[in-house]
């Protein structure tokens with residue numbers, strides 16, 4: 001919680017924010033949007049959105065997600081690895097896994113499809129990524145790179161230049 005608040009409430013580290021598409025620092029703050037707190041669902045955390053001002057960059061807005069938020073997917077990494085352990089390693093049924101995670105079987109099916117892409121990527125990248133073997137060890141330093149690598153690898157369509 002401290003990490004989240006530090007990132008969202010102070011402008012510290014603002015200079016190091018770069019457009020993930022063209023790497024310019026020519027950016028301005030561009031509103032915020034809410035995401036649910038990892039442990040208290042009713043508590044909302046404002047995520048800062050930025051606008052890229054580089055004329056040649058086809059991208060308009062982006063956000064830098066503070067730890068422990070992941071791009072696009074609404075689950076947290078701990079939930080994903082807990083699911084992976086129960087369902088893929090311990091081979092529990094969908095029903096048992098759903099009960100232990102406290103989610104519906106529909107979510108279990110989506111997590112299974114997601115892990116099919118995520119787990120092999122994570123296993124490979126942790127040996128070569130700057131954040132390897134674990135982006136959560138020093139999230140202040142690596143979370144920005146990690147979330148960019150994550151979304152480029154798992155959701156490549158989102159990165160298509162139009």
Ligand SMILES: [Zn+2]
Nearest residue numbers: 019022052057
């Ligand atoms: Zn840009």
